[in-house]
Every structure is written in C-alpha cells, then in structure tokens.
Amino acid sequence: MKYLDEYRDPQIAHALAAQVARNATKPWVLMEVCGGQTHTLMRYGIGDLLPKGIELVHGPGCPVCVTPLELIDQALNIAAMPDVIFTSYGDMLRVPGSHLDLFQARANGADVRIVYSPMDALKLARENPGRKVVFFGVGFETTAPANAMAVYQAAREGLANFSMLASHVLVPPAMRLILESPSNRVQGFIGPGHVCTIMGFGEYQKLAEEFHVPIVVGGFEPVDLLEAISMLVSQLEEGRAEVENQYSRSVDFAGNPGAQKVMRDVFTVADRKWRGIGEIPQSGLRIRDEYAAFDAERVFKLAPLHVQEPAECISALVLQGQKKPIECPAFGKRCTPLTPLGAPMVSAEGACAAWYQYKRYA
Numbered sequence: 001m002k003y004l005d006e007y008r009d010p011q012i013a014h015a016l017a018a019q020v021a022r023n024a025t026k027p028w029v030l031m032e033v034c035g036g037q038t039h040t041l042m043r044y045g046i047g048d049l050l051p052k053g054i055e056l057v058h059g060p061g062c063p064v065c066v067t068p069l070e071l072i073d074q075a076l077n078i079a080a081m082p083d084v085i086f087t088s089y090g091d092m093l094r095v096p097g098s099h100l101d102l103f104q105a106r107a108n109g110a111d112v113r114i115v116y117s118p119m120d121a122l123k124l125a126r127e128n129p130g131r132k133v134v135f136f137g138v139g140f141e142t143t144a145p146a147n148a149m150a151v152y153q154a155a156r157e158g159l160a161n162f163s164m165l166a167s168h169v170l171v172p173p174a175m176r177l178i179l180e181s182p183s184n185r186v187q188g189f190i191g192p193g194h195v196c197t198i199m200g201f202g203e204y205q206k207l208a209e210e211f212h213v214p215i216v217v218g219g220f221e222p223v224d225l226l227e228a229i230s231m232l233v234s235q236l237e238e239g240r241a242e243v244e245n246q247y248s249r250s251v252d253f254a255g256n257p258g259a260q261k262v263m264r265d266v267f268t269v270a271d272r273k274w275r276g277i278g279e280i281p282q283s284g285l286r287i288r289d290e291y292a293a294f295d296a297e298r299v300f301k302l303a304p305l306h307v308q309e310p311a312e313c314i315s316a317l318v319l320q321g322q323k324k325p326i327e328c329p330a331f332g333k334r335c336t337p338l339t340p341l342g343a344p345m346v347s348a349e350g351a352c353a354a355w356y357q358y359k360r361y362a
C-alpha cells in the first residue's frame with residue numbers, strides 16, 4: 001500500500017475485521033496508547049466493526065491531557081508577568097487551570113500567542129529582544145527532539161530572552177504503571193506509532209516479556225489500527241507476548257538516533273507528575289543543568305504549587321483504560337468542549353473530546 005486512500009479502504013477494513021472475528025475465541029481488552037489512535041478509532045467507528053468480545057480502552061497518550069494542573073497554573077503565572085510573550089500550541093490554550101485558561105488570560109491582557117513550532121517562538125525571541133519569550137513545550141518523545149533543538153539553538157545563538165516551560169513525558173513508564181495496577185484490565189497494547197518513529201520499538205520488549213503482554217506498534221489510519229488489532233488478537237489467542245511492528249513504513253527497531261541524541265543532550269530523565277494520575281518515577285524529561293538559562297521554571301524562579309484537581313473529573317481512570325468517558329457523570333453535562341472540567345475534553349487527542357465529537361451520547 002502506497003497511498004493514504006488505501007489505509008482507509010472500506011473493503012480492506014471489513015476484511016481485517018472479519019479476520020479478527022474468525023480468530024477471536026474469547027473476550028480481550030486492548031488499549032490504544034495514543035490519543036491520535038483514539039480519535040481514528042472513534043471517528044471511523046472501528047469498535048462497531050469488531051466482534052462484541054473485543055473491547056477497546058483508551059490510553060494515556062495525550063500529552064495535553066497529562067500536563068499537570070500545577071504546570072498550567074505556572075504557565076498562567078508566567079503569562080501574566082510584564083514583558084512576557086507566552087507561546088504555545090493552540091490546544092494548550094483551552095486546557096483549564098485551577099481558575100482560568102490561557103485564552104482567558106489573553107482576554108485579561110496577557111500576551112499569549114499560538115505558535116506552530118518551537119522555532120516560531122525562537123523567531124519571536126529574535127524579533128523582540130526587549131521581551132521574554134516563553135514556549136510551553138509539552139509532549140511525549142515525539143515532540144521532545146524539536147523542543148530540544150529549540151533550546152540547543154537558543155543556546156548557540158545566545159538568545160537570553162528565550163526559555164521553555166517543559167512538560168515532557170515518556171510512554172513506557174506509563175504503560176508500566178497501567179500493567180502494575182491491581183485493577184488493570186489491559187491484555188494487549190496498540191503501541192504508539194509516532195513515539196516509536198523517534199524511539200524505535202526495541203525499548204518495549206522488556207515490558208512485553210516482564211508482563212507477558214503483546215504490544216503491536218500501530219499507525220493512525222483505520223486499516224493500520226485494524227491490522228494492529230488483528231495482530232494482537234492472533235498473539236493473544238496463540239499465547240504469545242511479543243513486540244510486533246504494524247507501522248513498518250515509519251517505525252523500526254532503533255528509531256531515529258539523531259533525534260534521540262539531541263533529546264539526550266538537552267533533557268535528562270526525571271520523575272514527573274501526570275495530571276490526575278500523580279507522580280510516575282522516571283517518566284519525564286527535564287532540561288539539563290547546562291541549559292538552565294533556558295528553563296522557564298528556573299528563569300522565573302517558580303515556587304512549587306499544590307492545587308486540587310476537580311473532584312468530578314475521572315480522567316485518571318479514563319487515561320488508564322479503567323473507565324470510558326461516557327461513564328463520567330459530568331460527560332456532556334457539566335463537562336463539554338465549551339465548558340471543560342478536564343483536559344481530555346479539550347485536547348485534540350483527548351478521549352473525552354473524541355467521544356463527544358463522534359459518539360454524541362450525551
């Protein structure tokens with residue numbers, strides 16, 4: 001297959017779904033790790049094509065959703081400072097902090113701007129030498145190299161008015177947390193295709209062996225996902241627990257060594273708090289001391305914040321595959337894309353947003 005249409009071909013999709021139905025002799029619970037995969041599954045109604053016993057649950061792979069509430073509040077504090085231009089991708093602007101979001105901060109007079117790349121923020125820093133330009137660097141391993149490159153480039157140019165508020169998290173520790181939970185239901189993972197484009201799939205073998213869980217790295221089109229589901233069901237039915245690569249047009253064992261190098265040069269692995277879930281050991285990236293002059297947390301000397309998550313939001317359970325968005329009492333009532341209580345309702349990769357947009361049960 002060479003063209004996008006083939007990855008959306010209904011005949012191929014139905015044939016793969018039929019293959020799953022032939023192979024599945026018992027119920028299986030499968031998790032797609034990435035929020036992008038969640039949206040494809042919901043948009044194309046892939047769950048409806050599968051036999052009833054195959055249950056799809058959603059994973060933690062939505063970076064906006066897992067950015068801690070404290071960090072959103074810190075972003076709001078920085079954005080409110082004089083002489084600051086605060087920059088971010090668009091979907092971070094709608095994520096609720098404790099009292100407001102970055103859009104509201106902008107309406108209140110803060111200079112908050114949407115950018116499409118960290119390099120846009122660097123450009124703003126060059127053009128505004130009298131202002132402090134801060135980029136909100138959020139994401140998994142997928143976006144970490146580009147963000148690392150922005151810090152590296154700022155250091156090379158001596159751009160002293162650029163800094164990054166970094167909130168980078170790593171996928172394997174989150175999968176480990178899910179597998180170690182006594183209430184885990186996940187029996188197989190559709191692995192994160194974009195993350196593995198950078199990191200390769202080699203690092204998932206330890207998880208597959210240790211927890212005897214099959215992992216199939218999957219792409220983002222309907223045929224990709226159905227093929228990954230079919231490969232997972234085959235493994236489960238045969239009692240295998242291996243890492244397989246459905247997304248071979250983008251992913252290989254080792255990933256992108258150049259991207260990994262710039263990540264390692266600028267970031268170091270650290271404990272990280274995940275929104276709703278809490279701290280996961282060694283699950284994030286923080287800016288190395290050598291680049292402290294570009295780390296907004298240190299530049300602005302931010303004191304630690306302790307804030308309460310909205311009690312109604314069950315996003316931690318949604319992100320670990322233990323509940324569906326529809327099981328949240330607030331879904332579609334007190335929590336909608338216009339009145340979000342939690343990040344999964346506003347993020348472009350959020351599971352609650354996907355259910356609201358494509359299922360419209362409420």
Ligand code: SF4
Pocket residue numbers: 312313314315318325328329330331332335336340341342343344345352
């Ligand atoms: S529907 Fe809203 S309140 Fe419920 S889990 Fe999703 S984001 Fe949280």
